[in-house]
Amino acid sequence: MTSSKIDAKIPGGSLEDKWTTYRSTVHLVNPSNKRNLEVIVVGSGLAGASAASSLAELGYKVKVFCFQDSPRRAHSIAAQGGINAAKNYQNDGDSTYRLFYDTIKGGDYRAREANVYRLAEVSGNIIDQCVAQGVPFAREYGGLLSNRSFGGTQVQRTFYAAGQTGQQLLLGAYSSLQRQVGMGTVKMYTRHEMLDVVTIDGKCRGIIARDLVTGKLERHFGHAVLLCSGGYGNVFYLSTNAMGSNVTAAWKAHKKGAFFGNPCFTQIHPTCIPVSGDHQSKLTLMSESLRNDGRIWVPKKKDDPRKPADIPEDERDYYLERRYPAFGNLVPRDVASRAAKERCDAGYGVGTSKMAVYLDFAFNTKRYGQVEANKRNLHNPSEEEIIRLGKEVVKEKYGNLFDMYEQITGENPYEMPMRIYPAVHYTMGGLWVNYNLMTTVPGLYALGEANFSDHGANRLGASALMQGLADGYFVIPYTIGDYLSEEIRTKAIPTDHEAFVEAEARVQESIDKLMNIRGTKSVDHFHKKLGKIMWDKCGMARNVEGLKSAIEEIRELRAEFWKDVRIPGTANEFNPELEKAGRVADFLELGELMCKDALERNESCGGHFREEYQTEEGEALRDDENYAYVAAWEYMGDSKYELHKEDLKFENIKIAQRSYK
Template sequence: MLDSKIPAGKLDEKWVDYKGHCKLVNPANKRKLEVIVVGTGLAGASAAASLGEMGYKVKAFCFQDSPRRAHSIAAQGGINAAKNYQNDGDSTFRLFYDTIKGGDYRAREANVHRLAEVSANIIDQCVAQGVPFAREYGGLLSNRSFGGTQVQRTFYAAGQTGQQLLIGAYQALERQVALGNVTMYARHEMLEVVKVDGKARGIIARDLVGGKLERHFGHAVLLCTGGYGNVFYLSTNAMGSNVTAAWKAHKAGAYFANPCFTQIHPTCIPVSGDHQSKLTLMSESLRNDGRIWVPKKQGDNRKSIDIPEEERDYYLERRYPAFGNLVPRDVASRAAKERCDAGYGVGSSKQAVYLDFAAAIQRYGKGEVSKRNLGNISAAEITQLGKDVVKEKYGNLFDMYEKITGENPYEMAMRIYPAVHYTMGGLWVDYELMTNVQGLYALGEANFSDHGANRLGASALMQGLADGYFVIPYTLGNYLADEIYAKALETSHPAFEEAEKKTADRINTLMNIKGKQSVESLHKRLGKIMWEKCGMARNAEGLKEAIAEIQALKKEFWSDVRIPGEIASFNPELDKAGRVADFIELGELMCKDALAREESCGGHFREEHQTEEGEAERHDDKFMYVSAWELKGESEWELHKEVLNYEVIKPSARNYK
């Protein structure tokens, strides 16, 4: 039975009550307790730093050359917090409500409410660390709005909020390294969870420089390893982002929850050719000012500026007048796909829509004229003033667009198309962020708990930091308080021996295949299957085909992959091979999950379940639960259901019209 350990009591008192009653570990005992943190993005770095500050002995691991490179760094738009600095009606409840609704009623009320409660503390903490958030002329913090909400609650640092927040957490982490409370293992990859008597007691990690396997003991193991969007090969994730640590945990008994809930982000730079290695996101914040449209005529080949206003279809504003261009990501993505599939797409591939700043440039230009009292100036000067404002707000994004496409977005509309971005699914965790394996935790994107079937913009940074700074410091103590008698194990313990042997055997097997196909080419094929059959729209037939194709691909991988080089050396191809092997297995589970969930909700759109107008159709009577999958054997899983009880919010059809 899955026990989510949600505290009793009223929703807004649960967390306060929990904190008041959870067990504590005294400072002398903390020094004897060792904690392993895998991953150093927002969740991992904030957790490692906070736990180090509290006095635990922390070991932190990342596969990059420095903890500062973790992919949280690439988050652009911002971080939500219920501060209500704008006096526009925001509150903890409203952030909670928007997040549950945005997630299409597939997230846990208690977790999400806690997230909304601690959101304000995150901003305070980051400001204190020296995170240079955007400010108004009066010196106070600035806010902007984001998709799926009607208030301005998003804090930001130009278009690189993730970078600034991560640098803040990284610096806090390095401070603990300097103080000796955290030992950092960069260029290390976790390849196995070590369990003793059913409890997580350590990991096997591979030093990626020399290729040696290492044993590390911990009284608890925290996985803060991000999402698995790279299962699609093309995504906005970094090239190294992978599911391996989470998948090893799954193989060690941890349940994987809602794997099919993936977020396709509506505003990315379209694919340009077969050589493409990744996709680049254009922050959702652009939808604040940019207007999305396609020509009203199918196959219109004119340039965007040559198409007159009355021949443009601002389809989001047309279909969703209340939210317009600021509908949630899943809705915006599907609407773009619908237009392109119907033959209205633009650009050479016809798999793109326009994101146009011409109107915003004029609006801002006129605003500047009035603000600076400039009187009669030429239209060209007004346009220039407008461009300057847009540059200040989104300059780095516009520059990035120009570098990638060779087109100037100040002069012509950007072309955008949806791309895989975030995975709401992840390891199943209870209220304390512990998986069903004792002592094994999952934080941030690696867990499933807060975003339901669709994540709202600017909420990933919020969740990563909430888990690391303000949740795990309490919930981990509640577990470790009972572990103070457990002495640190020698890593010569048979459990470590066995786990290391298993890892070494697998690496040897991989290296000895000596086949013909490169890891990259097999990964691309997996991605193609996933995107076509388990992407923005899914149906039973396609999913069944995908499962068969993935099983065949798995056989091919394990009999024909070619990995050059040696084990005991710096060998990025070998690292990648291990990750792709795990992605293949995960891909199968994702399709299985998507097949079992016979409804459309959030990012999961089953073509069989839609209204006549093409909107998603949820089936709350049958699927108001979290699907937690237990691995039983090769290609064999058992489904466990955690029923979602909505005590405060009444689920209804999401309406952004």
């Protein structure tokens, strides 16, 4: 039974008509009223920048906050492989329904049907919008857009710009945003961090932000606040997230009443560069698109000392192709990651750490070389010629990724296979939102990775960009009207209102508290420790004992943090250590909730793999009877959380054991 405290507000009607009907009937705000309504956007990534520019275009007064020195630095920029859209340009049978189906199935049946269908519906518009902004997607010789395939699908629906798709999409959204900044309809606050939301009479009315350069606290009023602050993968310390990516905005909102949805659903990406030592500060992803052309294998013999090139074909175990013949190397991320872990745990890993598998391009390099030779009318090309041509093709497709790999590892991936291992990449969980993307706090919204909504228990590749932009460009501009149309009579509330004063005082208090600890250990010391607990006990595989002890360990670590952390400098200046401390303090609370959520969910699904619940072949074993729900956690004070369930109904899709065999 869905908890009475949450209402997903899913419109009625058939799945195909829900969004259209909703759009045609949702309340509107007339243009002259829009000018008096203020919207605060926290975060300037794909979701934030697209929402801010779209709302400003509509006429709302918008303020945007980001902690980086420019909105263009948001971590969406690092997405590599591509963005999905059900355009069916390749004539391979794609459709809105198929994208919807793949996403629900990929998410292991833990996402809300209506949201996902809407996402698939607007996916095509995103590509149109981006092309119109001048995003230079890859094209074929005929001048039309090119596609590639990604994991968990059997069609080619991924649009891309070399290995820098996220960058190009973000720069498109950023340019739209800057256009509004130039026109004065958006006010941009860079190097600002949101440290609390302000609620008045139960509604969200603004935020407290810290100017990171001067250290001053600022109060900002908004009729609505949009959190587009990304995911919380950095709770693991090592992840593919940017160093600054954090949960603080979402966590502060959570503590002010916004429920947190499915916190334990984290995505471990199968193709990352393995950890090289203790000094490691972050992990680097090698795009999933590489799995299009790379074959993953380990030697059939344990501890095989030979160089990869010297291991003959029949002594290699292409384990994904072996286990999942239908999808092969393109199984979804959770499946690929677990399979890699399984091989390494069984002792077949490669490299010095033995915690890596090979991603090998030799086969496809040759194949491409042959095709290219035909294209260029070269008859009887030599073996070297073919490989040279093939390398050119591979370079064009993935050049920047190969360069990056070589830079980090010192090995040339054109000559030898890459070594890869799974790493924390994305968090499907996030603030619980209804169909309108509103959290349980009226007027407070969450968009993009910051919300929990569309990816269920596992996100398919190239869907994060799609969701971020869908939320910002095509969902929030409509759904926000539902709320703001009721707010046209609310005058801007002066920030000397006691709610603002009080919220600022509390933020100041917690900063003072941090500064006054003057302990002996750096923030990173605690962050690393937390990361290790999370990775070992709430990472790729979880079990009851591990999770229980993790909760204890996190509590101890948190207590130690508040006694012994050392933050140099003062709070009234540019102080990166203080920023980090605030973020790690929040991670130390979130980590506990993640473990709690993982403990509560007695099943395996998507990125959440509970060792107790697996099939004989080691596949995830879902329990649809008891766990087909979204776990929405309410904050009830220190270490106290109450679980509310939103039942998931699958009316348009047959729920089934997920199989990629």
